[in-house]
Amino acid sequence: MKIKLGIITPETHMDYFRAIEEEMRPLCQFRFLTISSFRETTDLYLQNLDSVDGFVISGRMLYESIDKDCLDEKVPIHILQDNENLLYRELFRLLVTKPGLDISRVYVDYAYVIDSFREFQQYLTPEGKPVDSGDLFKQAEIMLDNHITLWENKKIDLSITAFGHFVPELQKHGVRYILIRPTLEDVKETISEIINEITILKLKNQRAVVACLSVHNGQPSSAEQLQELKALVGRFLHSVKIADTAQISDGYVRLYTTYGHFMRITANAHNCTLLEYLEGFISGKVKIGWGTGHEYFQANVNATKAHRQAEAYAGSCSFFINEEQKVIGPLRSMNVIQFSEQGDPDILALAKKIGINNINLQRIMSYAEMMRTNKLSSEDVAECLSMTTRGANRILNKIEESNYVQTVFEKRDNTKGRPKKYYELLFLDKEGRKISK
Template sequence: MPTKIAVICSKAFMNRLTSIAHEVPHIQLDFYIYNSYEETSSLMKQVKPCDVLLLAGTLPYLYAKHLLRQWPIPWTYLKQDETTISTTLLTAISKRTVTINRLSIDVMNPAFIHNVLHDIQYEDAVPFIQQIDLTTPTEQLLKNHIALWQAQQIDLVITSIHAIHDELTTLGIPVMRMLDPKSSIIRRLDEAKSLSQLTKSESAKAVAGLIELHETHDNTITTIEQLAATIHASYQLVNASRYELFTTYGHLQKALDQNQLESFFTNSKQPVKLVFGYGESILEAQKNAQQALHYASPNAISILNENKELQGPFPKVTTTLSLQTKDPYVVHMAKETKLSPLNISKIMAFSKARQSLQFTAHDLSEYLQVTRRTTERILKKLVEHDYAKIVGEEMTYQQGRPRGLYELNFSTYL
């Protein structure tokens, strides 16, 4: 089956894309044409079922950005960059016989033009640059171009906006569109196709879940049935206090994204643990779910993926912790300190979550959800091997000895 790509673009870009698309096999294009970029948001609401969305430019992307946060399928957009500027300038110079300093160009990011001119060691006067953004009306950009032409300061306008191109053409002012290189368009089509294939592959990934209860109640089965229906799962009783679920990554991820699982804990009359394991097979997913159960928090969701990364507990936090590592530095650190990769991953996450470099054993104990004694043993090992250092003391207004201030002495940005 071909990958169906919904394309939001101008009529001119549709014609260009249609002439190129045959070079990317197994795709089908479904066009939604705007007369102005402001129509992008309304066109997105008209998009019919497809595999991936392609926006033909940075400006359409900016108009659609607020909708893309919740867009249910993969999307990408054709970015304006230095390659676009280089191709357009070369075409203008070779085909229109104009000089760079006699051009008026509207562009998303003026730095792109300056970068290209710097790279080609251009040292003469720069072209007239009109910056495009959502706060500048198209009419104002058009007036700027017309004023420069009437003042005989330019010989050609290069525009990124098709409405400006059409208006200047009507007025008889020399104008050309910004040219997206053929190679850039093909790369974007390939990317759109790959995004769709990756998403479909991920969505079909096996997921096994475990529900662990202390005791059952009259509404237990009803609550579990509602959960299973939400994530399109089948379920079975494992023993008196445990149920097993089977679904796919796509169904579970959709429920998590839309916060549809919180009601499960609300409807349950007792603390309950809910975990999921991902895998390339049901057997792998089951093993990961069983391992995730060891780290689960009551009334929260924990997930162990196929890379042995522990995610959650949702919905409270969305931290990702590694239960294993192949990084030589972390492996060496784990062996030297006798700390598990999980504890090291938690400490790194703790560091990233803090605004202050210094912390107390109490701070770390609260984050790790372990006893003060356990935390002090961890810190002692880190200090002994120079992975942490004591940098001072925190004076409290309560009785007792001052609390030591620690600072980590290794990279936590891995």
């Protein structure tokens, strides 16, 4: 199936895309979404989000005009970058071919949005309203008004713009202008890059994923409980419009799906909506292990491993293991702990020196990095390892005995009372990142 690209661009850039449309036809299909104002961009993006595989947007400011809360990270966006060199080249050409041109009577809107060009502003027209408004739409309106007002008041001889949607208004008011545009080569390169990215994503999204599910009530699930669980999984899949491929196997309910569907169900491996759904109907602890692989056999093995991680966790939870044996979980928030079943050689060596489990050490390190600190309390460690505070203290004492930690007492968040005891992990920096040797 061909890749579908949404091209968000002013009409003035259409000739470029038309010029390469035939050449790109074997690889992709263009959907042209022309704008006449920055204010239209968000609506165009949302209206076409579900019908294209990616977007190409002609210009950084056009991209910035999209409401960032609306962006879907699963749909790639590539931007035709505003190339400063094109502006410099055009100014140089003007100075060479028109030696009599008074550069101070040229209005360049581009100069007010490119930081590296600010030093040249003193040589351009000092007239015009300031354009440093924090409101992007207001900025654009001011720049267009400057073009027209300065021209009509005979304070400029030429306008240079990087915004194609200004052109109709400039023509309407008879403004002499030059439009700076990306080269055809830039357009081709941008199109090729997004096609490659989408192709890789499509292949990745078709990888096999298996979910291994169970309910813990202090004893193995009965046949009736497994049938109930399977039925609930089927109802959830129907609600999110995914085919029901759940089966009962070896005392579990196993769901066979794809990586793309897994990412939908887990909000990109952050929050498992299937788990949330099941918790609304089941009184016991729900355990879900997700595994991926190039084939369903490998995905099934990893799902079983991930389920073991879920079983070791105190409450209902969902864990994921990928082909590289990287473990992610519990999938209950936007901040999840990540570690590897195989382990980094340096971390394995450190765990052996301290005398603690390698995975527990990885979890502590991941939690510290997530919290952006190398100072953890025994409660922090208990939370990330899903154990009692007493168990966490035993692990922290082992680390302290190996001289890899020092205790500090601090008060945080303006709390009242005595300072709290924290363990400063000496193998992590102040942001909780592993210190390289």
